[in-house]
Amino acid sequence: MNPAYAYNAWYPLAWARDIGRQLSTRRVLEEDLVVFRTEDGRVAALEDVCPHRLAPLSLGTLQGDAVQCGYHGLAFDCSGQCVAAPGMARAPGGAQVRSYPTAQSMGMVWVWMGDPARADPAQVFHLPEYDDPGYSVVEGDALPVRANYLSLADNLCDPTHVVYVHKTTLASAGREETRVMHERQGNKVVTWRWVIDGPLIPVFEGLKDFGGANVDRWHYYHYHAPCIAVIDFGSAKTGTGAPEGNRDDCIQMYACHFITPIDQHSCMQHWLCIRNSPADPQVDERLRASLRLAFNEDKRVLEAIQRNEDKPREWKRVNLALDASSIKMRRIVEEMAAAG
Incomplete structure (x- = not known):
């Protein structure tokens, strides 16, 4: 983390109108995120990198509510946990990317870049x-x-x-x-x-x-x-x-x-x-x-x-x-x- 930034705060991520059922990318505090809307309308934000060969997940596809890497097919759910890997009966337990809490207010999607345990949606600006x-x-x-x-x-x-x-x-x-x-x-x-x-x-x-x-x-x-x-x-x-x-x-x-x-x-x-x-x-x-x-x-x-x-x-x-x-x-x- 860069000490120049205050991480434990809600930051505007994108207009809610711009986030849908396709993968999109945003950069916040020098960190790249892949962003999409789930089937029930929530917004998910994950670290935009596959831990296998570091390909951006945003180059992949959305399969239900999981992001499938476009390089070797590993799939990650909204929590960032790998849930499927080609050729393996069980996904590797150590394969995980960071998931960022999100909230919506005033037509904006907001993201919490710091400690997830401190992310209180009630504190989003309104x-x-x-x-x-x-x-x-x-x-x-x-x-x-x-x-x-x-x-x-x-x-x-x-x-x-x-x-x-x-x-x-x-x-x-x-x-x-x-x-x-x-x-x-x-x-x-x-x-x-x-x-x-x-x-x-x-x-x-x-x-x-x-x-x-x-x-x-x-x-x-x-x-x-x-x-x-x-x-x-x-x-x-x-x-x-x-x-x-x-x-x-x-x-x-x-x-x-x-x-x-x-x-x-x-x-x-x-x-x-x-x-x-x-x-x-x-x-x-x-x-x-x-x-x-x-x-x-x-x-x-x-x-x-x-x-x-x-x-x-x-x-x-x-x-x-x-x-x-x-x-x-x-x-x-x-x-x-x-x-x-």
Whole structure:
């Protein structure tokens, strides 16, 4: 195991919509998995290697709920135990691969990469608004990002970059100096800022009619270490009491980001949006396109950063006051990795 990772945690593996009755592969924390859905609909995840000659099991076939190696035909059940071997009346007892616990929540399949005895499905992340009939869900993409997942985590703890990176989607001009607050809550970091009496941001246009009036806008970044970010952001007409807690007449969204660390140089960003208005195919598609544009703007910057980090020279980072949340987040991940 790589000491840089916190293994005893639930990680997003794939969209549930993408796992079926065919073998597929995923890489999580530098470990290759073969993944499939069983006949009764559960998701199985096994180490993607046959212990006979180290052929990837994903090159084989699914026989019922057993994976048959495509090289010499050994078959492994969902627990990873070899249950059949050609030419042998009894499967070799020592032939076994690792099986990883899985669970499903919020349209995602999650995997536990650490000690299986500590895998509690009740601890899989779930946002209550996902099931609230007053909200609708816009499911997004699985966006590959060629950058370390903690670099993406930095981004998702940081409201200050929005005005520079997301000028046409999530930002409004002239708010660069708006105060940012932050605090640690257990294994979570919360970062927030309010923009008072400003224009509606582009991604909110057309979602609610404020009659052209300015709005009070909030951004609360909830980062659940090591791999989950939920951004609660919204707007209410200026002067209606949103900063004091009155959000009865507002736009509110939760942008959920579920990050799969692939290795030290790449990750997968699964995202969805939950909003406090009914589903509408045209509105949803426009929102999906706007968010896709915004997250690709982040991707462009983060991948450029990773290319610089990979250059054979020493870089001395300069920290600013705005980095406080990211520093807290990385400290939590280090603590979790050390404990795991």
